Amino acid sequence: MADPGFDDVLAAAARIAPHAHVTPVLDSRTIDALAGASLHFKAEHLQRVGAFKYRGACNAVWGLDADEARRGVVTHSSGNHGAALALAARGRGIGCHVVVPEGAVAGKLAAIEAYGATLHRCAPTIAAREAMCAQLAGQLGARIVHPYTDPLVIAGQGTAALELLAARRLDALVVPVGGGGLASGTALAIAGASPHTQLFVAEPEGAAETAASLATGERVTDFMPDTICDGLRGTLGAINFELLKSHGAKALVVDDTATLAAMLLVWTRMKQLIEPSAAVALAAVLAHRELFEGRRVGIILSGGNADLTALVNA
Amino acid sequence: MADPGFDDVLAAAARIAPHAHVTPVLDSRTIDALAGASLHFKAEHLQRVGAFKYRGACNAVWGLDADEARRGVVTHSSGNHGAALALAARGRGIGCHVVVPEGAVAGKLAAIEAYGATLHRCAPTIAAREAMCAQLAGQLGARIVHPYTDPLVIAGQGTAALELLAARRLDALVVPVGGGGLASGTALAIAGASPHTQLFVAEPEGAAETAASLATGERVTDFMPDTICDGLRGTLGAINFELLKSHGAKALVVDDTATLAAMLLVWTRMKQLIEPSAAVALAAVLAHRELFEGRRVGIILSGGNADLTALVNA
Incomplete structure (x- = not known):
């Protein structure tokens, strides 16, 4: 499959329109005063399944031809992508198998099962997850929908920024980055819809391999994440x-x-x-006043699936 | 002052329009499925100061003539009304004195002070609060704006239901009841705008004097509230x-x-x-499926000033 481009984001927007919400853009004069900037929050925590991930999952599921669709989809996910793919698959009436690592957030696993997917547990390493995914896909003949490298997923995630840029003129757009599905989809949307808008990706200190990769020009892959932002590990x-x-x-x-x-x-x-992973972009804006002061800044609130039980018992 | 009527709610709507938000009406297909009904949530936690109280406070402050306004306003409040009156007074550029009981929620007191009002602490009894209010009002010549018996406050609170009834056709409307400002204002709005809509008031078991009063036809005033719903005591x-x-x-x-x-x-x-006091109406709908099943039901989410610090440390 070729690398996705702006046309793929436009195609995704049309494909997911019957399924996904156009989420609202929220403002807060109190937070604007704190930031010294005009902030525009794209409310993806109000997206279906409570996260932007539904966009990419829908685009991947509805982008299958009838023959592929019949064999279902497989993925591995620490949470929101698994739930999103499960709901999208149920929407099309096809099977969904989700490989989840031991230690994943309980509330997110419950959501995946509630949407009708079959869970398969594995060790919490990328290698173990990818091996079990490949094995399942082989057995079932099902399509693997990777949480953030699948071109249809990337194009789907870009539709959040596409909507935000249609609603607001922005000098800068700040999004969280983990695997990079939302961030790279946002890059595609900006390139086609508003090239003058600067893209910033916000990353937790305990999983800052994107910052290291962009600084050195070489992708860093050998690191052990240590952050409360479970969506950005x-x-x-x-x-x-x-x-x-x-x-x-x-x-x-x-x-x-x-x-x-x-x-x-x-x-x-x-x-x-919102969940911790969704707050990292606002944290970056507040910590870097010099970059954003007096400007019109978009922020994608990426999801709202916080584990409140863990928080209340902390 | 005569008892307020529907005309006063209409006048309040016009008076507060430049100051208060028209809050959105939210829906949730998951909660609809649980309730077996079509629920329409009026999002007053998104009102300024995070509660419907801003409506009544604005109506009272902007309803003063110039001479009254110069001498300022006084009130007693366990929280949201104090913050609402403080912000409304600041909006008109007049003084605001708020008598608060010992033991009030810390976050709410901070909000009142942040809006520029002067706090006066007193013992946590109605008698102590009213005595200090009267004393301050006498000293300053200021108008006392009672949190829920002031006719302008009642008419102002009715504007939330007025907006909801303009946006949705409803078979029933359920609101929390404490002092009764929101509940009685809602009654006025229903009477004028949608008389076929049934009014239910939801009340915590530990402060259920409204239920007792309506059942006996005599107002019960001698009780000691015991509920987490700090806005309904x-x-x-x-x-x-x-x-x-x-x-x-x-x-x-x-x-x-x-x-x-x-x-x-x-x-x-x-x-x-939302805060606990705001959840009592939904709790009532879920507990009384027989009353609401298959119907179109409005619920006013009255406020969002939950004390998260207390919750996280609980």
Whole structure:
């Protein structure tokens, strides 16, 4: 499959329109005052399954031809992508198998099962997950939908930025980066819809391999993530790295304390329940006032599947 | 001042339009499925100061003539009304003094001070609060704006239901009841805008004097509230009782466990951060399926100022 481009984002927007929500853009004058900037929050925590991941999953599921679709889909995921693919597959009436690592967030696994997928547990390493995925795909003849390197997934994730850029004129757009599906899809959307908008990717200090990769020009893959942002522990994919590099994306690294403070700010002032991984972009904007002061800044609130039980018992 | 009527709600809507938000109406297919009904949530936690109270406070502040306004306003409040009056007073550029009981939620007091009001602490009894209010009002010549018996406050609170009834055709409307400002204002809005809509008031078991008052036809005032719903501990006012009684409102009583479960449902499925007092109406709907099944039901999510620090440390 060729690398995805802006046309693929447009095609994804048309393909997912009957299934995914056009999420609202939210504002907060209190947070604007704190940031000294005009912030525009794309509310992907209000997307179906509570995360932007539904966009890419829908694009992948509805992008299958009838013969492929009959054999179902397989993926591995620490949470939101698994739930998203399960719901998208149920929407098309096809099977979905999800390989999940031991130690994944309980609430997210429950959601995946509730959407009708079959769970397969494995050791919490990339190698173990990919091996079990390949084995299942071989047995079933099913299509593997990778959480962030699949071109249809990348194009689907780009539709969030496409909608935001259609709604607001932006000087900069800041998105969280883990594996890079949202970040690289956003790069495609910016390139086609608003090339003057600067792209920043925000990353937790305990999983900052994207910043290291962009700084050195070589993709870093050997690291052990250590962050509360459970959605951002994946390793930046090769295709995602190339797209971010060629677009000139800039990485901003923030520590978990700043991310938790930003999350609580969104909870208390905007009354929106976002997950830690979604707060990293706002944390980056607040930590780098010099980059954003006086500008119009878009932020993608990527998801809202916080494990409240863990929080309340912490 | 004469008892407020539907015309006063219409006048309030016009008076507060430049200051208060028209809040969105939210839906959740997951919660609809649980309730077996079509629920329409009026998102007053997204109102300014995070609660419907801003409506009544604005109507009272902007309803003063120039001479009254110069001398400022005084009130007592366990939280949201104090913050709302402080912000409304600041909007008109007049002084605001707020008597707060010892033991009030810390986050709410901080909000009142942040809006520029002067705090005056007193013992946590109605008598102590009213005495200090009267004393301050005498010293300053300032108008006392009672949190729920003031006719302008009642009419202002009715504008939330007015907006909801303009946006949705409803068979029933369910609102939380504490002192009764929102409940009686809602009764006025229904009477004028949608008389076929049934009014239910939802009340915590540990402060269920409205249910007792409506059942006996005599207002119960001698009780000691015991509920996590800190916004619903006030005693139903005399004028509020008369308005609810003459409208034929029905009371539904729910325990705090059901209210917390409903709150978590809104947090996890709608990603909206509401406070316990706001969840009591949904709890009542879920506990009384026989009353609401298959019907179009409005619910006012009254506020979002939950004390997250207390929750996380609990």
